[in-house]
Amino acid sequence: xxxxxxxKIALAIGLLVIGGATAAYYSxxxxxxxxxxxxxxxxVDTGNITQTVTATGTINPVALINIGSQVSGTVSELxxxxxxxxxxxxxxxxxxxxxxxxxxxxADAQLSSAKASLRLAQATYQRNQSLxxxxxxxxxxxxxxxxxxxxxxxxIQLSQAQLARAQADFDNSVIRSPIDGVIIKRTVDLxxxxxxxxxxPQLFQIARDLTKMQIDTSVSEADVGSLKExxxxxxxxxxxxxxxxNARMRQFxxxxxxxxxxxxxxxxxDVDNKDELLKPGMTAQVRLLVxxxxxxxxxxxxxxxxxxxxxxxxxxxxQAAAGKAGSASASASAATAADAPQDDDASFRSKADLAxxxxxxxxxxxxxxxxxxVKIGLSNFRYTEVVGGDLKQGDKVITRAIVNxxxxxx
Numbered sequence: 538x539x540x541x542x543x544x545k546i547a548l549a550i551g552l553l554v555i556g557g558a559t560a561a562y563y564s565x566x567x568x569x570x571x572x573x574x575x576x577x578x579x580x581v582d583t584g585n586i587t588q589t590v591t592a593t594g595t596i597n598p599v600a601l602i603n604i605g606s607q608v609s610g611t612v613s614e615l616x617x618x619x620x621x622x623x624x625x626x627x628x629x630x631x632x633x634x635x636x637x638x639x640x641x642x643x644a645d646a647q648l649s650s651a652k653a654s655l656r657l658a659q660a661t662y663q664r665n666q667s668l669x670x671x672x673x674x675x676x677x678x679x680x681x682x683x684x685x686x687x688x689x690x691x692x693i694q695l696s697q698a699q700l701a702r703a704q705a706d707f708d709n710s711v712i713r714s715p716i717d718g719v720i721i722k723r724t725v726d727l728x729x730x731x732x733x734x735x736x737x738p739q740l741f742q743i744a745r746d747l748t749k750m751q752i753d754t755s756v757s758e759a760d761v762g763s764l765k766e767x768x769x770x771x772x773x774x775x776x777x778x779x780x781x782x783n784a785r786m787r788q789f790x791x792x793x794x795x796x797x798x799x800x801x802x803x804x805x806x807d808v809d810n811k812d813e814l815l816k817p818g819m820t821a822q823v824r825l826l827v828x829x830x831x832x833x834x835x836x837x838x839x840x841x842x843x844x845x846x847x848x849x850x851x852x853x854x855x856q857a858a859a860g861k862a863g864s865a866s867a868s869a870s871a872a873t874a875a876d877a878p879q880d881d882d883a884s885f886r887s888k889a890d891l892a893x894x895x896x897x898x899x900x901x902x903x904x905x906x907x908x909x910x911v912k913i914g915l916s917n918f919r920y921t922e923v924v925g926g927d928l929k930q931g932d933k934v935i936t937r938a939i940v941n942x943x944x945x946x947x
Contacts, residue, residue, distance in 0.1 A: 575849075575938065575939055576900070576906065576935045576936075576937070576938055576939060577935070577936050577937040577938070577939060578900060578933040578934060578935055578936065579836070579837045579839075579840065579933070579934060579936050580930075580931055580932070580933055580934075581834065581835070581836050581899075581923070581928055581929065581930055581931060581932045581933075581934060582834075582835060582930060582931075583832055583833060583834055583835065583930055584832070584833070584835055584920065585829070585830065585831050585832065585833075586828075586829070586830045586833060586835055586915045586916070586917060586920050586921070586922050587826065587828070587829050587830075587917060588763075588826075588827050588828035588829070588915045588916060588917050589824040589825060589826055589827060589917065590756060590760040590763065590764065590824070590825040590827050591822070591823065591824055591825075592754040592755060592756045592760075592804065592823045592825070593754065593755070593820065593821070593822060593823070594752040594753050594754030594755070594772075594804075594806070594820075594821050594823055595752065595753050595818060595819070595820060595821070596750050596751075596752055596774070596808065596815050596816070596817060596818065596819040596820075596821055597750065597751055597752075597753055597817055597818075598721070598744035598745060598746070598747060598749075598750060598751070598817055599745065599746065599749050599750065599751050599807075600716070600718075600744065600745035600746070601721075601742060601743070601744055601745075601817075602715060602716055602718070602742070602743045602744075602745070603739050603741075603742055604629065604712060604714070604715070604739070604740050604741040604742070604743060605733075605737035605738055605739055605740060606632070606709070606712060606731050606733050606737065606738055606740060607706075607709045607733055607737065608632065608637075608706050608709045608710055608731075608733055609632075609730070609731055609732050609733045609734065610632030610633050610636065610637075610710055610730070610731055611632060611633045611728065611729070611730050611731070612630055612631070612632060612633075612725055612726070612727055612728060612729050612730075612731065613631050613632060613633040613634075613727075614628075614630060614631040614727075615629075615630050615725070615726070615727045616628050616629055616630060616631075617629040617630065617714075617720055617723070617741065618720065618723060619720060619721070619722070619723055620719065620720065620721070621719070621720045622718070622719050622720075623714040623717070623718060623719075623720060623743065624714065624717050625714060625715065625716055625717050626713050626714065627713060627714045628711055628712070628713055629712045629713060629714055629720075629740070629741060630711075630712045630725065630740065631710060631711050631712070632710035632711075632712075632731065633710075634707060634710055637703065637706050637707035637710050638707065640703040640706065640707075641700065641703040641704055641707060643703070644696065644699040644700035644702070644703040645700055647696040647699060647700075648693065648696035648697060648699075648700055650696075651689065651692035651693040651695070651696045652693055654689040654692060655686065655689035655690055655692075655693055657689075658682070658685040658686040658688070658689040659686055659689075661682050661685065662679075662682040662683055662685070662686050665678060665679045665682045666679065712740060712741075714743060715743075716743060716745055717745070718743040718744050718745045718746065719743065719744050719747055720741055720742070720743055721742050721743070721744050721817055722741065722742035723740070723741055723742075724738075724739055724740060724741070725738075725740050725741075744817065747810060747813050747817075748809070748810050748811050748813060749807070749808075749809070749810065750807075750808040750810045750815055750817075751787070751805055751806060751807055751808060752772065752784060752805070752806040752808060752821050752823060753803060753804075753805055754803070754804045754805075754806065754821075754823055755794065755801040755802070755803060755804075756801060756802050756803075756804045756825075757799075757800075757801055758793075758800040758801065758802065760827075761789065761802050763827040763828070764786065764789055764804065764825065764827065765786070766786055766787065766788065766789065767785060767786060768785070768786045768825055768826060768827065769783070769784075769785060769786075769825075769826045770783070770784040770785065770786060770806055770823055770824060770825040770826065771783060771784070771823075771824050771826075772784055772806075772821040772822055772823040772824065773821070773822050774815065774819045774820065774821055774822075775819075775820065776814075776816075776819060777814065780814075782808065782815070782821075783808075783809070784806040784807060784808045784823065785806060785807050786804060786805075786806050786807075786825060787805050787806060787807045788804070788805040789802065789804055789805075790802060790803040790804070790805065804825075806823065806825075828915045829915075830914065830915045830922055833914070833915075833922045833923075834922070834923045834928065834929075834930065835920040835921060835922055835923060836897065836911075836920070836921055836923055836928070836934050837919065837920060837921075837934070837936050838916060838917065838918060838919060838920060838921045839936040839937065840897045840898070840921075840934040840935065840936050841895045841897060841913070841921060843897065843898060843935050843936055843937065843938075845898065845906060845938075846938065849906070849938070853905070853906075893912050893913050893914070894910060894911070894912055894913075895910070895911055895912075895913055896908055896909070896910050896911075897909060897911055897928075897934055897935075898934065898935040899928070899932050899933060899934045899935065900933045900934075900935065906935055909926055909927045909928065910926055910927075911923050911925060911926030911927075911928055912924050912925035912926060
């Protein structure tokens, strides 16, 4: 009797173990398998898009005058320095006047000598006229006397010109400011010799008005088509990283600059510098506003650059060939995702249509990538406007692939 009781207990324990294992197996088999995400996606939405053209430029005064010297000499007086505000006609420096005074005295002496020669020639001519009337002198001698008078008059004019030139050299030895402005550069010192033999030496640089500045930028040839005079711009400088300044495009210069086969154009922007925070020579990072759209359908710009890998394309083809559920839709998805060539009419389509057409990938109802062609409008580094194609708000577009838990290339 005791043996039968133990046998029943052992049988009951065995049944419990088998039942628990069976329940655990069925419970595990019914647990849904969570598929690891293969793509990073973003939702198509509506919003604002602003397109800008970026460029780097240098801040310069609107009017910058280089002050030189027409004569050579030694600086004897220096009356202006860096950052000095000067007025028109103000003396900036003087050259040693010793040589110039000597030249003036020499020219004045030559003029006096020429005047004396004229008086003598005129007296001789008058006497010869009386002698000719009395037949004591030939007409040839009278003509020679008249010639001496003309030569003396010409010598006076020559001496007067030399005196005027010597006086001009003396006046030019005093360097004056031609405008009202601020001295931003000085290249001479007291006692330095200024040589003006072949080229005019640069002594000072004067900015007319530092409250009005300009930015000289270089813009790529690919961006000049969207530029127009009067466009607004904003820029920053390293001296004030937390402050943005406003500017306005004034001029697009037609002269192209070619450096290593890269073509750029000079674009000039006007800047109001009433606080004089901006200094000449600062480097400005400029953003020109060339387009703005409000409440448009947009996708992340990264979605335009994404392409399926060869492994992903092969995987979709194998799934389609295996005849799984929904094979028709899977086959269509694989066919469109394989980047099949478009209709062979590219040569008959306009270049604008080709340039604004892109293929992007969105997730279908089974989270499989499906290619769709779209036409884009305005674009920047974050968002791109969608103006045509089979996309609607809320669709999930692929921006990156996830490989082994990490985001891979586009």
